[in-house]
Amino acid sequence: MNLWPFRKREERSTLAQPSKWFIEALSSGPSASGVTVTQATAMDLTAVYAAVDLLARTVGTLPLHTYERLDRGKRKATEHPLYSVLKVRPNPYQTGGEFRSTLQAHLCLWGNAYAEIVLDGRGEVAQLWPLNPAKMKTAQLMPDGRVVYSYELSDGSVKQLPGEIIFHLKALSTDGIMGLSPITQCREALGLALAAQEYGARWFSNGARPSGVLESPGILDEQSYTRLKAQWSSTYQGLTNANRVAILEEGLKYSQIGLPPEDSQFLETRQFQVAEVARIFAVPPHMIGDLTHATFTNIEHQGIDFLQHSIRPWLVRWEERILTSLFRPRDQARFFAEFSADGLLRGDIKSRYEAYSIGRQNGWLSADDIRALENMNPLPDDTGQMYLVPLNMVPADQVSIADPVAKPPPGAPQSNKGEPQGPGDTARSACSCGHEDREHTHQVETRARIRATDSFEELFREAAARVVRREAEQVRKAAKKHLTTRNNRSFDDWLERFYDQDFPEFIRKQFLPVLTSMGPIVFSAALDEVKGEPGEGYRQDNTDKYADVLALQYAGKSLAQLREVIADNLEDPVPAVEQRLTEWEDKRPAKVAGAEVVRYGNFVAKLAFAAAGVTYLRWDARGSACEICQAMDGVITGIKDAFVQAGADVSGLKVVANVAHPPLHGGCRCVIKAER
Secondary structure, three states, X not given: OOOOHHHOOOOOOOOOOOOHHHHHHHHHOOOOOOOOOOHHHHOOOHHHHHHHHHHHHHXXXXXXXXXXXXXXXXXXXXXXXXXXXXXXXXEOOEOHHHHHHHHHHHHHHHOEEEEEEEEOOOOOEEEEEEEOHHHEEEEEEOOOOOEEEXXXXXXXXXXXXXXXXXXXXXXOEOOOOOEOOHHHHOHHHHHHHHHHHHHHHHHHHOOOOOOEEEEOOOOOOHHXXXXXXXXXXXXXOOHHHOOOOOOOOOOOEEEEOOOOOOOOOHXXXXXXXXXXXXXXXXXXXXXXXXXXXXXXOOHHHHHHHHHHHHHHHHHHHHHHHHHHHHOOHHHOOOEEEEEOOHHHHOOOHHHHHHHHHHHHHOOOOOHHHHHHHOOOOOOOOOHHHOOOOOOOOOOHHHOOOOOOOOOOOOOOOOOOOOOOOOOOOOOOOOOOOOOOOOOOOOOOOOHHHHHHHHOOHHHHHHHHHHHHHHHHHHHHHHHHHHHHHOOHHHHHHHHHHHHXXXXXXXXXXXXXXXXXXXXXXXXXXXXXXHOOOOOOOOOHHHHHHHHHHHHHHHHHHHHHHHHHHHHHOOOOHHHHHHHHHHHHHXXXXXXXXXXXXXXXXXXXXXXXXXXXXXXXXXXXXXXXOOHHHHHHOOOEEEOOOOOEOOOOEEOOEEOOXXXXXXXXXXXXXXXXXXXX
């Protein structure tokens, strides 16, 4: 459909076919000031032009991204067709910023902005073409709930357009169908401004002097009158002839009439109209050049007010209309578009760095997050993904007045042995010397260590999610290339190269920052338990070795599972492989995080106990553990020995390798304690 005015030459209006602006001008009539106000004449006012340009320019330059909703957070959906349409190229003639600026200007002037939606063969939005709002005659709500638009084409004919192909942004509306034009609604205020502007221009065109009369003592004949009038106008009228000395003859006398501009408050009127325009478009006066009431102390706050009360309402209108008009109904719950207005809130460098410091210290900003906000590249070694965790903070509902020590959260499992074996409790049991109280015990409290360990589980999950996402992406591509041709052998060769050579290093890089951050914290907490004085402190090389083993074990498990899937589905392995990858994406990050936070936490604790000279360890089942963990609860072994030997049977569980510390099985949350 050829609707956009830039795609076809506009024809001139005639009295037989007047343009819409001409009809509106005749029907609305001039304002009380005698000046006809239209969208075109209103833009002659510098304040109106500045306000419209400010809003259009701001909306056009803010980044607009298409996102996919995740279980936790969101991600940029760069593969979605709308991502490039909205951000880069809505049509062959405009960039994304130019398109948004055009529609926002239409919205400010007409109260309505329209774009034609062009779909591709799959029903996805392929292009968006701005429509001239002056040619959109009406929008009608049909009995079946559809909206039909009447649009005037270049030849003067009117075409009915279904609402499904029109992207319609509305300003304030009283009927819910069409927006109200700020220019039309406020034409009296704008008419006064235009009249004052025209008055000022004519005042200067007349030499910046008020009107006056020439008095003659006698009656002038027609020839003398004509000559005097022409000579006076050509000699003294106009800005270039201002302040010239007048020569009067034949007893002529000049008398001034009218009020000078300062007496008629001309300048005050002009200044007031700038504030009126700022009020109409809800923009801070200083942003359109009125610094009368601006100070260095309130400019920053007015900038924040501009974002909250001027720009944000428009952005919400854009985002909601994009969601309902451009996304297919089945995608609306999954995808959405959102402007990034963070740049408008950027303060001075001192304020920004103080805010970053608070976010960094409280654990919701990493170094890479901060560098991204400052338009800097991430750190090259992935350490920028590390989040700091404050250990002296616990949920308020876990603290009581009687015992201001962290308690297990409500609903946490309790020991079925009648002993306080939950997280952070000190075991109460009789020892060989006959004492039975909480002050005399051969075990130590692990509350701080367990809290520190558990706080890293979410970071482990995020790292595992990145690993699984990359892994599933690569395996899918390879499966499509090899298995669709029934070449299982070539796919197996690819798997072996991928998991043996390429992928382990990626796994290591994702987990190493979390391990590096968690290690010293858990090491210090474990030493505090035994009040140890280690000969040597925490060593990073132990974490590096652990990361190497973790990467190899993860890759080996993945390879084994995929080979097993293919072996069980030799005829058509593609669906089975896809099913396994989907299962990994849904469940594996949480499983890996749950296992690694326990395994690594106990690994580091054992290193700390060894450094402090502890010789025996005790297995402690946290809470009302499963039958297997309960069987292990209380088992004591030497710090250099294994708790369980390979080949042992623990409540029906066949142990395939020596177990030096928890976990013993999937879902195990047990810990080791120093036994002295």
